[in-house]
Amino acid sequence: MKLAAALLLCAALARATDATDECASSLAIEDVERYKRDGYVIIRNLFSAAEADVLRRAIETDPLVASNDMPMVDSAGARSKLTLWNQAGNDTFGYFARGRRWVNAARRLIGSPIYHFHTKVMLKEPRVGGTWEWHQDFGYWYQVGCLEPDKMLSAILAVDNHTIENGCMQLLSGSHRVGRLAHGVSGEQAGVDQEALGRAVKRFPLVYATMRPGDVLFTHSNLLHSSAPNESPSWRRSLIVAYNAIENPPRPDTICPLPAEAPLEPLFDDAEILARGVVRIDPARDFLDHARNAAQFSKGSS
Ligand SMILES: O=C(O)CCC(=O)C(=O)O
Secondary structure, eight states: OHHHHHHHHHHHHHHHSSTHHHHHOSOOHHHHHHHHHHSEEEETTSSOHHHHHHHHHHHHHOHHHHHTOEEEEOTTSOEEEEEEESSOOSSHHHHHHTBHHHHHHHHHHHTSOEEEEEEEEEEEOTTTOOOEEEEOHHHHHGGGTOOOGGGEEEEEEESSOBOTTTTOEEEETTGGGGOOOOEEEETTEEEEOHHHHHHHHHHSOEEEEOBOTTOEEEEETTOOEEEOOOOSSSOEEEEEEEEEETTSOOOTTSSSOOGGGSOOOSOBOTTHHHHHOOOOOOTTOOBOOHHHHHHHHGGGOO
16 A cells, blocks of 8 residues: 555656656665765665676776876875766766666755766776875866856765775765865865865864775765775776756856756666676767866866
């Protein structure tokens, strides 16, 4: 009886709004509340270990991931690598970024219709991968003209185990509430103003976002976060998809996509990832490089 009532309720809501996806969302109300309160939420097993393994194989075998990676040097000269693109396609990475499970969760946390802002593969090599300096993603998204930090987030899917030893992400829980802080350039990265960071560290609890393959961390765009070097013998890789609300576009003169350029339809069904296996990126895909990154963001200070 209870199931029938729930199905009827979903059908009624779907007729009135686009709430079908809300009903299908993998987030509980408590997850949404936690995200609003802490500026992040980790959803364990949003994807299965088998799905995360498809992603690992795609990262390791798609030549475009390695040939387009950008080494990002930290203030100590150590480097992590990232490969970033704006258009989600019909490939393994797109099946995740445009899949119903992830899109519905992001849409629910943002609270309005969204589009794909960018996808990046983040690689921290064993014993090599360096620091990600403390920053807010909105520290640089603001520079391309997006106005509403509440309407943007990053979704970080663990491909490997993310541990303290291999440099998992570190978060200051609740720090999204401080609003956007000034940023400068730190190595090849945007780093938050150190004085403000010092005060934030005293005020907000530090959390190590340890994860297993398939877990997803959603972060509000003003959440202060960083990661330490990978001092372990294991890889620490993630797929990070940034979503933005359609009503929160960047300026049209930037390299960031406008809503109409990166629509999220058609969404892929959850079963597609395992059914299709590794599907390579279209060779015509446009990847971010250092020159365009610097042109866009190095005015980056403040
Ligand atoms: O993966 C990491 O360690 C940090 C990534 C990050 O902070 C970012 O992409 O904004």
